[in-house]
Amino acid sequence: MSDHYVIGLDFGTNSARAIIVNTTTGEEIGASVFDFPTGEKGILLDVRNPDLARQHPRDYLAAVTATISGAIEQAASSGDFSPDRIIGIGVDTTGSTPIPVDKDGTPLALRDEFANEPAAMAWLWKDHTGHAEAAEITALARKMRPEYLAKCGGVYSSEWFWSKILQCRRSNPRVFEAAYTWVEHADWMTGILTGTAHPDAIKRCICAAGHKAMFNPNWGGYPDAPFIEALDPALSRVRATLPDSAHNIAESAGGLSEEWAHNLGLVPGIPVAMGAFDAHLGAVGSGIRPGVLVKIIGTSCCDMLVAPMTQTVPDVPGLCGIVPESILPECFGLEAGQSAVGDIFNWFVSYMRPEGETHDTLTAKAAQLRPGESGLLALDWHNGNRCVLVDQRLTGGVIGMTLHTRPEELYRALIEATAFGARIIMERFLEYGVNVERIVNCGGISGKNALLMQIYADVMGRPLEISASAQTCALGAAMAGAVVAGKKAGGHDDFNEAAMAMARMDDKTYAPLPENQKMYDRLFALYKRLHDSFGVQGRQDSLFDVMKELLAIRDAARR
């Protein structure tokens, strides 16, 4: 029997990639990357409003053609391969990245009248313009529907679906009125590929709906009409366009449309799996199962766990969400994360620009330092705090500078800060009785930054495993493509089977060094002090309002 192949299509923050994977061996025989051309590294920014981050949907369409064609071209040199052996496609994207679309399902930004209007584009996950609206939603839910908050960690975030739509209504009524509904990037992609992007036909994935839009079967789907009405009557019209059901990645969004099959040289009708967020499919590509914490460490970090739906899972405050089947079918998906990790190191190199230094030189010098010897302590909140404080109105910080402090010391302090943030999340899971037996790491940073991984192992006090694939998100998407294709077609019947065939661990494991661990325990205690003083409300003489007041002053000064 000949081998079969699946495509994993992965939309990241700055670029998209497609990979072609052998369903039997897990071998990746073709890959292609496409950098989004619009804005700064694919992101439209606004100097007057640092909270704003948008993407142009036309970049998404260009990426499909470029990456799949590129991957096929590369795979063609593989002996056995031909495009008609591709039996399924899976897709992951960032999120919550909602796109306003018209009654035909066309993104407003693809219409001439809105071509250059940021509010008409995709509202990228890291857009924080809706922070006031997020606070409003949290306050209302606390009063009216506390159960909504319990499933999303106790606080509704500015990074999420409803905050963004409500912010659009407030800041750009013209776009808000022109938008018939709002579609998550992941759902729009599977809708496009299967010709079901029309608002009446489009299927929505449980991953985005459950984690970002307060969808839960417990209360019959999306937030109910009275709640939306109380939030803002204008939203009721949007709420009415949303379906009653949402779908997991074992389900098909439909077959590949004739048009796309023709464009890409693929077989029409091959199944396209329901989409999910990159982190969720990264966890799948890392072989997630109950007891395994998967950390996807890249520009930001996502922490993923699953628990069988036959068990009861407590509501853990400060998580991003607990959603049935958001990661694997028949399991609760638990998501947590950090708003920025690699982005912080990139900021230091690209914005602070220490002369003559690169990530490599700084890493090499930082590796020569012993834990604690710089005297520095940093906070990893340059992009706010996603977990466990769930507060975007927090900012970065560092103390301990002297007249002798050097760039590599600050660089290491920033790495350590993200490690302390990672420990806070792990400890929150453990505190609520969620089982963490193993920790598997994947994502851009885990495979290439040994210093960071060792610091994480030392700070967290746990051995850290690494996924063998450098593209676990795309691999997880490919696995979803294999599962919707099914065993009979050359794929797999479930994710367990797919993981056995396609997901692998690296040989390298990072073990904590007891001496470093001891030093980091002392530093972590100090990190916790800053964390709680700036981040937790209601403590006497705390600094809780200081960062918030600074941001209020900043916003006033820029106006």
Next chain:
Amino acid sequence: MSDHYVIGLDFGTNSARAIIVNTTTGEEIGASVFDFPTGEKGILLDVRNPDLARQHPRDYLAAVTATISGAIEQAASSGDFSPDRIIGIGVDTTGSTPIPVDKDGTPLALRDEFANEPAAMAWLWKDHTGHAEAAEITALARKMRPEYLAKCGGVYSSEWFWSKILQCRRSNPRVFEAAYTWVEHADWMTGILTGTAHPDAIKRCICAAGHKAMFNPNWGGYPDAPFIEALDPALSRVRATLPDSAHNIAESAGGLSEEWAHNLGLVPGIPVAMGAFDAHLGAVGSGIRPGVLVKIIGTSCCDMLVAPMTQTVPDVPGLCGIVPESILPECFGLEAGQSAVGDIFNWFVSYMRPEGETHDTLTAKAAQLRPGESGLLALDWHNGNRCVLVDQRLTGGVIGMTLHTRPEELYRALIEATAFGARIIMERFLEYGVNVERIVNCGGISGKNALLMQIYADVMGRPLEISASAQTCALGAAMAGAVVAGKKAGGHDDFNEAAMAMARMDDKTYAPLPENQKMYDRLFALYKRLHDSFGVQGRQDSLFDVMKELLAIRDAARR
């Protein structure tokens, strides 16, 4: 009648300079600078111990010859001048910068056996190795002699005389035993020039003795024998070498020795005024008098006030000291200051090294920013806090960073932090009823950084005047030379007269802009929150011990 001239000899942190000034017009007709050759910019550092900062006394000797000869050479082109018209010399140095000397008055570092021993060199003002000893002295004085503390702001500093000697005893008994006594840099220089450097003959200035060594006529001079014995019996031997009196700058240390007169081409026997610290003579060179706060803004900042000794002056906690005649005769001298100002900006440019940026480019870009618009807030404690917390175990800090924060924003935040620190000091004076009618600024930064001066005016809410001379410390020293020479010889009979003839204001005054002032009031309130949380002991949920614990961890990690 022909004009007469005086020499002002000024020893700074990285270099020394001599100027030759006309006693009638204040015109500076010759100047010469000498960069100390030893160590990093004249300072011997220790990578394993960032608290250490020493200087080699041979650099001081080389500086006398180089700067005075250079200044005379330049002055020679002036029509009327000849070296025999020089009628007096004044000297200022940094401090407390004590030098261990042997029984003959020779600095130990000038003896072969100690030539490369840091402990045998001058312990530069910014050496903080004696922080534990400073705490010990403070604790003992609080118990045994609270009056000692009342005159030095309530806390004895690691930058001062006894902390350094006690630290030497603990860390280097060999040097401690070899040292017959310890002599302040200022006193050693006047001793050298007048041939009175022998321990039995050397005169000690009230400025150093009073502000740094707990000398006060109220209790009969230096700390009494029982106190020193209780501190450490080994110090009693050093205490016994100290005289009962100390001298102000209207007094002569003696006449210029034959040897130096010959070397320098000057008239033997011309009077050399008693030395004082650079900041004190900077205040004199800026025309200090009751009601005028003089700020000497350079690598660090000194805040100087005088009050007639006919009045009662309250003990203001957090000052560096209240000492009779330490600045002007017949006035109390009040000193406060910040441990680092320009040093912090230099750290940012030289250590953090933002690519392509200089002080000039960063200042130009920072000047484009509005107050508050960066969202940043910094603490100016990179070299500890001299006033009003008097705590060297504090460090720098900054909060408010986002992924978009740029170097010029940080640069401006650092300037603002030093301005907030300056306001804290001014408010402390006012709070205790010390009169501040005018503020005159001098020192390297005040004349050349208009952005900084405007920010200071906006933050302090006061118009800021600028001294016309770029070298007010050296000018103040020259004025002291003119006063010890006396009117009959072509000088002046008192400092009031000298100031009228020789000290001038610049035309430029910086007036606060009401709009900026309002914004900075909001930011200052937040600065005060951080200041008190990290800096003030005994508040609930404060972060008081965090910086200290970080330094303890750092010191442990480096050992």
